Amino acid sequence: xxxxxxxxxxxxxxxxxxxxxxxxxxxxxxxxxxxxxxxxxxxxxxxxxxxxxxxxxxxxxxxxxxxxxxxxxxxxxxxxxxxxxxxxxxxxxxxxxxxxxxxxxxxxxxxxxxxxxxxxxxxxxxxxxxxxxxxxxxxxxxxxxxxxxxxxxxxxxxxxxxxxxxxxxxxxxxxxxxxxxxxxxxxxxxxxxxxxxxxxxxxxxxxxxxxxxxxxxxxxxxxxxxxxxxxxxxxxxxxxxxxxxxxxxxxxxxxxxxxxxxxxxxxxxxxxxxxxxxxxxxxxxxxxxxxxxxxxxxxxxxxxxxxxxxxxxxxxxxxxxxxxxxxxxxxxxxxxxxxxxxxxxxxxxxxxxxxxxxxxxxxxxxxxxxxxxxxxxxxxxxxxxxxxxxxxxxxxxxxxxxxxxxxxxxxxxxxxxxxxxxxxxxxxxxxxxxxxxxxxxxxxxxxxxxxxxxxxxxxxxxxxxxxxxxxxxxxxxxxxxx
Amino acid sequence: xxxxxxxxxxxxxxxxxxxxxxxxxxxxxxxxxxxxxxxxxxxxxxxxxxxxxxxxxxxxxxxxxxxxxxxxxxxxxxxxxxxxxxxxxxxxxxxxxxxxxxxxxxxxxxxxxxxxxxxxxxxxxxxxxxxxxxxxxxxxxxxxxxxxxxxxxxxxxxxxxxxxxxxxxxxxxxxxxxxxxxxxxxxxxxxxxxxxxxxxxxxxxxxxxxxxxxxxxxxxxxxxxxxxxxxxxxxxxxxxxxxxxxxxxxxxxxxxxxxxxxxxxxxxxxxxxxxxxxxxxxxxxxxxxxxxxxxxxxxxxxxxxxxxxxxxxxxxxxxxxxxxxxxxxxxxxxxxxxxxxxxxxxxxxxxxxxxxxxxxxxxxxxxxxxxxxxxxxxxxxxxxxxxxxxxxxxxxxxxxxxxxxxxxxxxxxxxxxxxxxxxxxxxxxxxxxxxxxxxxxxxxxxxxxxxxxxxxxxxxxxxxxxxxxxxxxxxxxxxxxx
Numbered sequence: 001x002x003x004x005x006x007x008x009x010x011x012x013x014x015x016x017x018x019x020x021x022x023x024x025x026x027x028x029x030x031x032x033x034x035x036x037x038x039x040x041x042x043x044x045x046x047x048x049x050x051x052x053x054x055x056x057x058x059x060x061x062x063x064x065x066x067x068x069x070x071x072x073x074x075x076x077x078x079x080x081x082x083x084x085x086x087x088x089x090x091x092x093x094x095x096x097x098x099x100x101x102x103x104x105x106x107x108x109x110x111x112x113x114x115x116x117x118x119x120x121x122x123x124x125x126x127x128x129x130x131x132x133x134x135x136x137x138x139x140x141x142x143x144x145x146x147x148x149x150x151x152x153x154x155x156x157x158x159x160x161x162x163x164x165x166x167x168x169x170x171x172x173x174x175x176x177x178x179x180x181x182x183x184x185x186x187x188x189x190x191x192x193x194x195x196x197x198x199x200x201x202x203x204x205x206x207x208x209x210x211x212x213x214x215x216x217x218x219x220x221x222x223x224x225x226x227x228x229x230x231x232x233x234x235x236x237x238x239x240x241x242x243x244x245x246x247x248x249x250x251x252x253x254x255x256x257x258x259x260x261x262x263x264x265x266x267x268x269x270x271x272x273x274x275x276x277x278x279x280x281x282x283x284x285x286x287x288x289x290x291x292x293x294x295x296x297x298x299x300x301x302x303x304x305x306x307x308x309x310x311x312x313x314x315x316x317x318x319x320x321x322x323x324x325x326x327x328x329x330x331x332x333x334x335x336x337x338x339x340x341x342x343x344x345x346x347x348x349x350x351x352x353x354x355x356x357x358x359x360x361x362x363x364x365x366x367x368x369x370x371x372x373x374x375x376x377x378x379x380x381x382x383x384x385x386x387x388x389x390x391x392x393x394x395x396x397x398x399x400x401x402x403x404x405x406x407x408x409x410x411x412x413x414x415x416x417x418x419x420x421x422x423x424x425x426x427x428x429x430x431x432x433x434x435x436x437x438x439x440x441x442x443x444x445x446x447x448x449x450x451x452x453x454x455x456x457x458x459x460x461x462x463x464x465x466x467x468x469x470x471x472x473x474x475x476x477x478x479x480x481x482x
Numbered sequence: 483x484x485x486x487x488x489x490x491x492x493x494x495x496x497x498x499x500x501x502x503x504x505x506x507x508x509x510x511x512x513x514x515x516x517x518x519x520x521x522x523x524x525x526x527x528x529x530x531x532x533x534x535x536x537x538x539x540x541x542x543x544x545x546x547x548x549x550x551x552x553x554x555x556x557x558x559x560x561x562x563x564x565x566x567x568x569x570x571x572x573x574x575x576x577x578x579x580x581x582x583x584x585x586x587x588x589x590x591x592x593x594x595x596x597x598x599x600x601x602x603x604x605x606x607x608x609x610x611x612x613x614x615x616x617x618x619x620x621x622x623x624x625x626x627x628x629x630x631x632x633x634x635x636x637x638x639x640x641x642x643x644x645x646x647x648x649x650x651x652x653x654x655x656x657x658x659x660x661x662x663x664x665x666x667x668x669x670x671x672x673x674x675x676x677x678x679x680x681x682x683x684x685x686x687x688x689x690x691x692x693x694x695x696x697x698x699x700x701x702x703x704x705x706x707x708x709x710x711x712x713x714x715x716x717x718x719x720x721x722x723x724x725x726x727x728x729x730x731x732x733x734x735x736x737x738x739x740x741x742x743x744x745x746x747x748x749x750x751x752x753x754x755x756x757x758x759x760x761x762x763x764x765x766x767x768x769x770x771x772x773x774x775x776x777x778x779x780x781x782x783x784x785x786x787x788x789x790x791x792x793x794x795x796x797x798x799x800x801x802x803x804x805x806x807x808x809x810x811x812x813x814x815x816x817x818x819x820x821x822x823x824x825x826x827x828x829x830x831x832x833x834x835x836x837x838x839x840x841x842x843x844x845x846x847x848x849x850x851x852x853x854x855x856x857x858x859x860x861x862x863x864x865x866x867x868x869x870x871x872x873x874x875x876x877x878x879x880x881x882x883x884x885x886x887x888x889x890x891x892x893x894x895x896x897x898x899x900x901x902x903x904x905x906x907x908x909x910x911x912x913x914x915x916x917x918x919x920x921x922x923x924x925x926x927x928x929x930x931x932x933x934x935x936x937x938x939x940x941x942x943x944x945x946x947x948x949x950x951x952x953x954x955x956x957x958x959x960x961x962x963x964x
Binding site: 029031032033036037038039040041043044045047048064065066067068069070071072073076088089090091092093094095096097098099105106108115118119122123128134138139141143144145154155157332 | 511513514515518519520521522523525526527529530546547548549550551552553554555558570571572573574575576577578579580581587588590597600601604605610616620621623625626627636637639814
């Protein structure tokens, strides 16, 4: 058992705080290959809850899961010009297998548009075969130079949805629908407020006509792209021959989409909610929603047994109420040690129960977002806790909304923009010129995170950088980003 | 939409039947890389149900999920002598990544004992850290020369459990517990009867002290190894340094186990239950437990609407009762075409409802295991179907048990053995000599599938091949195998 150690305060050094916390909260460990991390049970349990909720939403919107092979012939990447340019530098390549050199090297999928395009071409013959609405949960590999747990790793877990449609309108509606699924998930389950928007041309997925994104604000004021949904037009259909006989018996290319959300969402949760004491888990996704720590020291076995029986009763009632509850009755650790651990691991509510509490007919309840503890009568404890969990989600989401509101504002000059992106998001008019975007990034490290779907009209304003007319109907969001 | 085509009868050519059915029932498709198959939605839905039920059982026995990286330094395989010998010939090797040649080549995991051993060595310091009870759901790659969908593929999906314990007794109990979990799953969910047993030395997992297996009989009388559980002794603990301070403050090596069940289980389900008409899905794992086909041809829109409304009502009631129901209201296909498709896909119960049925207040119910249809009053239909599903599992399991009983018998001479393994399992006394086992395999293609845990005592009998005393306390199971 590793010793508990202090955590660099978030306010002192956000980056050090993150890098320490992911290990000290038992979310990850280092693997032997640079940039490929072990996701430990506490981190993986969070991912399982993310998977379950998203998967339910995918199925409710008519999607089915399937599984494509991981190894893709290198030649497939050549078929879509932008795609190969975007992904070739990051590929991990299998050249030998079964003791022999392969005739054609195989890439480990960095994303699966190519191999899926090949199969969709076979599956789609008639308009009656459309739409194809499929998703897969899998691992992908992208050989990144600078890696950080959850945020940028050489291997990561994700889901990738891939759909094919008879026309542009339907494919664009699907692209938007899945963005909305991601946004709903982020806000209603992860308690992470997001801005829905479109990426500028330079930030689009390699091969996409349109990339939609959800962007969240971390507690250092930086942005984290947390899920993307792409309208691919007929680019991949043309590259892989996804054609069909339409209702008029004419050959037509399918319109395809893809959309993905990865273990990066865990990074979003850590950096949206965490504080100096550690993680704060959104209750709907928390591995443990409530932890109960029985407090009975020394050798009074009768007192221990009484406390233990009451703890078991409370835990059983909570489980019956559908609550994920952990009883921490480990020997050899002080209650204070345990409190610290569960605060660091971000369990929303903690219950402490000792002989004195039992005698008084109460338990102490500590809320991860509050400083003090509340004595709650045992008779109403379960009800209090269940209500507390519901309210916890709302308070956590509101806190994140308030934080973002305080760190996001419209700016009307380049100087204001430069200052604002030091600590948050700047809403500004931009001309849309990639050269101007690059110059701003060079000077400030901030980029256009997105063109918001429900943004402030840009009419009547000019670009804060070039003074030229706006390149978009709305003001865009500038921020530094992970 | 592909045309429906005939299926080679199972009795005519079992192998052709299987190879056609996996495609014609939409379970798989060919991928671009030899031996790596696409699992299509209908096949993947079956896997999702397998995952859900097994995962629940793993968690109920105290295990947690996590995720290890897929790429393993080649040098790791050298550390356990038998393991490297067993797996090296099958490795797929990444030599280049990010546009550069790697300093050390990386293998795609064929199984994860090595990388997990490395991390467990770090996580285990004291007896207080034990046991570690972890599992992961993932993909693995083994470069096989001859491949068949689900049975032997270059990439496959599976779960691999890996546990570490303070002593041998506990580790052996875990090994046995997980075998029992697999057997319970196979029989109670997949309706596949299995023999629990131990592998002979030659058939053990590379690096294991003991390999336990569940062996199922396919409908051609061959055996399919459907799940294995290994006691690894201290082999991997010594290779990777998994040591701990025991209760007496002495350094000790941990005892480890591993256990795995893969998409091969889908092959077991296909070949245990399927018949000339196609698949027969065990209801607890079936993607669709019931299909309802509304029958309303021609242009009588009023009749269609009435039938549609009643079908929707029945489907909604079934869903409320927790049944997975599919309404097949596709246009442009005859009812007969649909009936064939759902028979081929093995849906346990089919409901047919047309205007005449509606007028008579009944629906026709077709059971996948029966030849004729039953007219059931609409008022009691849902109850009839729910009961039917429960009974279906029992009948399917009993049918498989009866089939196995008819094809498995004790043999008392080598001639009898040779004849018996042509069509089923032979229970025979064997001396345990690997040379004799090899000679029998050479002559008959049959191998010792397992030494049953609850076998027939071998006392008083001699080896059917060598006439020497039995090498095991019980008679062993000989069969040809996949």
